[in-house]
Amino acid sequence: MSDGDSVEDADFESVVDDLFETIEDRKRDLPEDSYTASLFTHEKGENAVLEKLGEESTELILAAKDDDHEELAAESADFIYHLLVLLSMKEMDPDDLREELESRF
Ligand SMILES: N=c1c2ncn([C@@H]3O[C@H](COP(=O)(O)OP(=O)(O)OP(=O)(O)O)[C@@H](O)[C@H]3O)c2ncn1[C@@H]1O[C@H](COP(=O)(O)O)[C@@H](O)[C@H]1O
Numbered sequence: 132m133s134d135g136d137s138v139e140d141a142d143f144e145s146v147v148d149d150l151f152e153t154i155e156d157r158k159r160d161l162p163e164d165s166y167t168a169s170l171f172t173h174e175k176g177e178n179a180v181l182e183k184l185g186e187e188s189t190e191l192i193l194a195a196k197d198d199d200h201e202e203l204a205a206e207s208a209d210f211i212y213h214l215l216v217l218l219s220m221k222e223m224d225p226d227d228l229r230e231e232l233e234s235r236f
Pocket residue numbers: 150153157164165166167168186208209212213
């Protein structure tokens with residue numbers, strides 16, 4: 132996140148872009164204590180993040196069925212984070228998603 136921005140006043144798009152930038156940094160630097168880096172070096176390869184996406188979508192559905200808004204927001208964030216890791220693994224980025232969504236307007 133750029134200097135002067137706060138989490139409170141960042142819009143959704145810039146939060147996604149900042150998170151994706153952090154993911155790209157972790158992919159490049161592979162710090163030992165980083166969960167994100169561990170996904171890029173996992174022995175299961177991309178299956179590690181694909182499995183996580185499956186788990187997170189199930190948790191998201193359960194939160195929706197319980198009408199638990201706080202949990203639904205948390206599980207949605209987990210899902211979007213893992214989706215961004217997958218896009219990075221595939222050498223894609225949020226612009227690919229943005230363009231696809233915009234093409235449907
Ligand atoms: N947004 C996320 C994010 N969302 C979810 N997760 C991790 O995703 C993992 C899986 O979540 P689960 O719901 O399965 O919860 P869990 O019970 O901990 O799961 P298990 O690992 O035990 O299966 C957890 O370890 C979460 O910490 C995330 N890890 C990192 N980020 C972002 O990535 C940045 C870099 O993080 P590091 O890679 O840790 O440096 C951070 O600053 C965050 O902004």
